[in-house]
Amino acid sequence: MDMFPTEVKWTRIPKKSQNISQSLFDMGGEYYCYGSDITCTFPANGKFTPDQRAIYEAVLRSSRAVMSAVKPGVAWPDMHRLADRVHLEELTKIGILKGNVDDMVKVHLGAIFMPHGLGHLLGIDVHDVGGYPEGVERIDLPGLRSLRTARSLQQGMVLTIEPGIYFIDHLLDQALRDPAQSCFINNDVLQRFRGFGGVRIEDDIAVTANGMELLTCVPRTVEEIEAFMAEGRSGTKSFDGLSSQRQ
Numbered sequence: 001m002d003m004f005p006t007e008v009k010w011t012r013i014p015k016k017s018q019n020i021s022q023s024l025f026d027m028g029g030e031y032y033c034y035g036s037d038i039t040c041t042f043p044a045n046g047k048f049t050p051d052q053r054a055i056y057e058a059v060l061r062s063s064r065a066v067m068s069a070v071k072p073g074v075a076w077p078d079m080h081r082l083a084d085r086v087h088l089e090e091l092t093k094i095g096i097l098k099g100n101v102d103d104m105v106k107v108h109l110g111a112i113f114m115p116h117g118l119g120h121l122l123g124i125d126v127h128d129v130g131g132y133p134e135g136v137e138r139i140d141l142p143g144l145r146s147l148r149t150a151r152s153l154q155q156g157m158v159l160t161i162e163p164g165i166y167f168i169d170h171l172l173d174q175a176l177r178d179p180a181q182s183c184f185i186n187n188d189v190l191q192r193f194r195g196f197g198g199v200r201i202e203d204d205i206a207v208t209a210n211g212m213e214l215l216t217c218v219p220r221t222v223e224e225i226e227a228f229m230a231e232g233r234s235g236t237k238s239f240d241g242l243s244s245q246r247q
């Protein structure tokens, strides 16, 4: 898909970027009135710390797990649940969480780290209409209730896939106060991530007959981002797509 950025949806550009360790840009180009919605998260200095890399790669893993599962007939809330599950598995590997992931799912621990929905329909509106036609009910559960659609996927639908892991103090405090959730949290390790902010990776996709087509072409892996930022610093650089973009 050819796109030129005629309009930035919105961005948060830090004023004092030297004091900010990580940046999250949520942007979109528009093409003949059709919107796009792409989020890139990257270290402000161009080099991931071990903790930044761990969280970034956890989110990238959930994004790619969803991309592998997307096809016609799949229920979008199940894709949200899949992303949540990957996040919980990865946060356990990092050491922030401990215990059985199935039990974490039962107490909706995923919504503490990803309080928004996995993604939304894209079209002439960035958050396009049609997410809840008659007969499709909103699921009133943490995280899932924020989904802008609960539909099953159909060929030709265009959506965002935008998982994220965030460290939001009031949500973390809420989880720590709830014995059903706090039993899964290694608070010593979690302390290290207070003030970390969050990572979101947002791509645009079209559902095809057997799977999906990825429409976004930006540096995505840690290696791609670091190489891109290093080369950008040293002169001219244009990103023309790398193997990690292909499904």
Ligand SMILES: [Mn+2]
Residues within 6 Å of the ligand: 037, 120, 160, 162, 202
């Ligand atoms: Mn979006």
